[in-house]
Amino acid sequence: MERHQILIVEDDPVNINVLVGTLRDDYTVFIAKTKEKALKLLIEKKIDIVLLDLNLPDGNGLDICKMVRDDRETYSNPAIIVMTGSRDSDDELRSLEYGANDFISKPLHNQILKARIEIQVDLLRKTALLNKLARIDGLTEVANRRAFDESLVREWHRCKRAGQPLSLLLIDVDEFKKYNDAYGHTSGDMCLRQVAKLLIEVFKRASDLVARFGGEEFAVIMPNTDQKDAIALANIALGKMVEKNIPHQTSSVHDVVTFSGGLITTFPVDIDLTAEEIIHQADVQLYNAKKEGRARIMPAFTQQVASVF
Ligand SMILES: Nc1nc2c(ncn2[C@@H]2O[C@H](COP(=O)(O)OP(=O)(O)OP(=O)(O)O)[C@@H](O)[C@H]2O)c(=O)[nH]1
Numbered sequence: 203m204e205r206h207q208i209l210i211v212e213d214d215p216v217n218i219n220v221l222v223g224t225l226r227d228d229y230t231v232f233i234a235k236t237k238e239k240a241l242k243l244l245i246e247k248k249i250d251i252v253l254l255d256l257n258l259p260d261g262n263g264l265d266i267c268k269m270v271r272d273d274r275e276t277y278s279n280p281a282i283i284v285m286t287g288s289r290d291s292d293d294e295l296r297s298l299e300y301g302a303n304d305f306i307s308k309p310l311h312n313q314i315l316k317a318r319i320e321i322q323v324d325l326l327r328k329t330a331l332l333n334k335l336a337r338i339d340g341l342t343e344v345a346n347r348r349a350f351d352e353s354l355v356r357e358w359h360r361c362k363r364a365g366q367p368l369s370l371l372l373i374d375v376d377e378f379k380k381y382n383d384a385y386g387h388t389s390g391d392m393c394l395r396q397v398a399k400l401l402i403e404v405f406k407r408a409s410d411l412v413a414r415f416g417g418e419e420f421a422v423i424m425p426n427t428d429q430k431d432a433i434a435l436a437n438i439a440l441g442k443m444v445e446k447n448i449p450h451q452t453s454s455v456h457d458v459v460t461f462s463g464g465l466i467t468t469f470p471v472d473i474d475l476t477a478e479e480i481i482h483q484a485d486v487q488l489y490n491a492k493k494e495g496r497a498r499i500m501p502a503f504t505q506q507v508a509s510v511f
Contacts, residue, residue, distance in 0.1 A: 205228075205229065205230055206229050206230070206250040206251065206323055206326070207229065207230045207231075207232065207247060207248060207249050207250050207251075208225055208229045208230070208231050208232070208249070208250065208251045208252075208253065208319070209231075209232045209233075209234060209240065209243055209244065209247070209249045209251070209252045209253070209280070210222070210225075210231060210232070210233050210234070210253045211234045211235075211237075211240040211252060211253065211254045211255055211258065211263060211266065212233070212235070212253070212255040212285075213235045213236070213255065213257075213258055213259055214255070217255075217308070217310075218233055218235075220310070220312075221253065221310070221315075224312045224315065224316065225316075225319075228316075229251075229319075232247060232249070235258075235259070236258055236259055236260045237258050237260045237261045237262075237263070237265060237266055238260055240252070240254075240258075240266050241266060241269065241277070244266075244270060244277040244278055244280070245276060245277060245278075247278065248278050249278045249280045250278075250280055250281065250322075250323065250326055251280055251281050251282075251283065251319055251322055251323070251326075252266070252270075252280045252281070252282045252283070253283050253285055253315075253319075254266060254267065254282055254283065254284050254285065254302070255285055255286065256284060256286045256288070256293065256297075257286070263284065264284075264296060264297060264300045266282075267282055267284075267297065267300040267301050267302055268300050268301065270282070270301070271300070271301035281303045281304075281322035281323075281325065281326060282301065282302045282303055282304075283302065283303060283304045283305070283306055283318060283319065283322065284297040284302045284304070284305045284306070285306050285307075285308055285310060286305075286307065286308060287307070287308040287309075288307075289307065293305075303322055303325075304318055304321075304322065306318060336348065337349035337352075339398075339413070339414040341391055341394060341395065341414070342394055342395050342397075342398035342414050343395075343398065344398045344401070344402060344412045344413055344414055344420070345411055345412065345413035345414070346413065346414060347413065347414065347415060347416060349411070349413060350411065350413035350415060350421055350423070351477075353411045353413075353423055354370070354423055354477045354480070354481070355477045357409070357411075357423055357425040358468070358475075358477050358480065360425065361425050361426060361468065361471060362471055364426070365471055366425065366426040366471060367426070367427065367428050367429070367467050367468050367469050367471055368423070368424065368425050368426070368427070368467070368468045368471075368480075369423075369424040369427045369428070369429065369431075369432035369465060369466065369467045369468075370421065370422070370423055370424070370465070370466050370467075370480055370481065370484045371421065371422040371424070371432065371436050371463050371464070371465045371484065371499075372415065372419065372420075372421050372463065372464045372465075372481070372484040372485055372487075372488045373397075373401070373415075373419065373420040373421070373422070373439075373461045373462070373463045373488075374418060374419045374461060374462050374463075374488055374492070375393070375394070375397060375418040375419075375459060375460075375461050376450075376453060376455045376456075376459070376460045376461055376462055376492075376496040376497060377450070377452070377453045377454065377455060377496070378390065378393075378417075378418040380450070380452040380453060381393060381450050381452070381453070381459065383452070384450075384451065384452045390418075393448055393459055394414075394418060396446060396448060397420065397443065397459075397461065398412065398414065398420065400439060400442050400443060400446065401420055401422060401439060403442070404435060404438055404439040404442060405422050405424065405435060405439070407424070407427075409424075409425045409426065410422060410423065410424050410425075410427075411423040421481075421484075422436075427467075428467060428469075429465075429467035429469065429501055429503065432465055432467055432501070433465065433499060433501050436463050436465055436499040436501075437499055439463075440460070440461065440463065440497070440498070440499060443459065443460055443461055444456065444458055444460060444497075446458070446459070455495070455496045455497045456497055460496065460497035461497070462488060462491040462492050462496045462497060462498060462499075462500075463487075463488065463491060463498070463499040463500070464484045464485060464486065464487030464488025464489070464490070464491055464499075464500055465484065465487060465499055465500065465501040465502070466480055466483045466484040466487060466501075466502055466503070466504055467501070467502075467503055467504070468480065468503075468504045469503045469504060475504055479504075480504065483502065483504055486502075487500040487501065487502050488500070
């Protein structure tokens, strides 16, 4: 099971010793005795839980709460449990208002502290699972459109910064309406699952993303992939599709299921394209592939377009 990371923000050596002794067997523990060190660790490490003392030598612990909650891009977004010797209910209220998840009074009771931490860990696990499920297509179990949209924007920014090309392949199963009509919707579903499985097998780099783009359309984001490699991979996928030998007797293209692909490679990388424009250009190539007779990949470099939308 995943070992969670806890950051103890506390300057009292006695408290630190007690906390480390209580937690080190079950968690990876980091210690920050100042606000500054805590913020540094929250940038550098993926911290899951912060145990936060309010009175720190260089300021109030609640400043950390506020900064972390206001800037989720910079800091890891941990669960925060405020610990304080104060019995003041205003402190408790303010902690919660500043984004703390829980508040616990000192002196700490080890078992209660551990139980409170476990509640937060359980919530983190459930949230992570929900986030994952919200990005998966139920039928094919590849990334869904939402995950695709987020990934394309993120990867395109990253490739531009790194001066790398990005290739995008849009795939549409040929004459799929006829397939559904001939073999039934359930067979159609099974066919889409097989296409997804095949794409995952071909586009297997950790940075590649295979997604269901909609209906019988799939998309593959290939960061840091030039046109030559992207064409080669797309053609391997098409070859494997034919090899799968899924009968499609009513297709005018082939007697087995095939697909058409529109491929775009951003080149040069510094042009001012939006993610929507990249999709649009891949879609134009997909249209061309269909027009040219289907069961083929139509590649192109991106062209600067005046306005697409
Ligand atoms: N079985 C199944 N069919 C789907 C699903 N999503 C979309 N479709 C079907 O996919 C078909 C797409 O039809 P069209 O857009 O006309 O395209 P096509 O028949 O593939 O024709 P071309 O793209 O021109 O080759 C429609 O009949 C949709 O009902 C799905 O999840 N399961």
